[in-house]
Amino acid sequence: MKNIGIDLGSRYIKLVICNDQGDVLDKRIYSSVDFYRNYGIRNQNILQLDIKKLGISENDNIMSTGYGKHNICFENIIKLSEQKAHVYGAILQTGETDFILIDIGGQDTKVISVVNSKIVDIYMNDKCGASSGRYLENMAQILQMTMDEISQYYENPVEINNTCAIFGESEVLGKVFEGIPVERIAAGINYSVFNRIQPMITRHSQRKVIFVGGTACNNAIRSIIALETGKQIIVPKEPQFNGAIGSVAYKLSLQIV
Incomplete structure (x- = not known):
């Protein structure tokens, strides 16, 4: 029997297979569109997983979390909130029990305060794509940069006020037309992401920040958070798979939150 965690994000689907100690034996990532197209089966207006095609047995322990966790209907699936899944994953991967967790996802941003392994406060921006991974992707595309390239710049930023994933394009193009260096x-784009979440970080006294999700790989945002808050930034071994790992940890009762 395998322990399988699936984080059904808005942009990507992350899947992990773990042993009974929570160690990751296998991991996979899919674009959300490809995943639902290739592995989703609509049966009587209910979306179900083609588990055989995924290489999953009906006898496996299957846990789901993320933006689309309610889109999958399967008898043995356990559904867990994104907040709990990420906290479980962060504790399992780092061993920390007092921290601020930041998850900048494809369409939303979460800042969670954890004390003694317990969630004590949650801030979540899920009303638009402002300061999300999608915003960063859009801005990188406008600047004709890769995500790796845009994640290197944080010094001497120009002020960017509009963090809307759509309307921010006009402001960024305006800066380009003014002749401001793209660096x-x-x-400025990376700082604008930080400025949106800064109040949620500085209101908490924990000295450690655990940064998860794909944006945790953004060196600039990590550096900005450390520089502006003085807090220690911890990125787990598998930041993008943290939610999927946490859902497995919940099932196995590896951590109590």
């Missing part, structure tokens, strides 16, 4: 614009 400064990229730095």
Whole structure:
């Protein structure tokens, strides 16, 4: 029997297979569109997983979390909130029990305060794509940069006020047309993401920040958070798979939150 965690995000689906100690034996990532197209089966207006095609047995322990966890209907699936899944995953991967968790996802941003392994406060921006991974992707595309390239710049930033994933394009293009170096614009974009979440970070006294999700790989945003808050930034071994790992940890009762 395998322990399988699936984080059904808005942009990507992350799947992990773990042993009974929570160690990751296998991991997979799919674009959300490809995943539902290739592995989703609509049966009487209910979306179900083609588990055989995924290489999953009906006898396996299957846990789901994320934006689309309610889109999958399967008898043995356990559904867990994104907040709990990420906290479980962060504790399992780092061993920390007092921290601020940041997850900048494809369409939303979460800041969670954890004390003695317990969730004590949650801030979540899920009303638009502002300061999300999608916003960063859009801005990188406008600057004709890769995500790796845009994640290197944080020094001497130009001020960017509009963090809307759609309307931010006009402001960024305006900076380009003013002749401002793209490196400064990229730095301003990264700072604009931080500025949206700064109040939620600085209101808490924990000295450690655990940064998860794909944006945790953004060196600039990590550096900005450390520089502006003085807090220690911890990125788990598998930041993008943290939610999937946490859902398995919940099932196995590896951590109590």
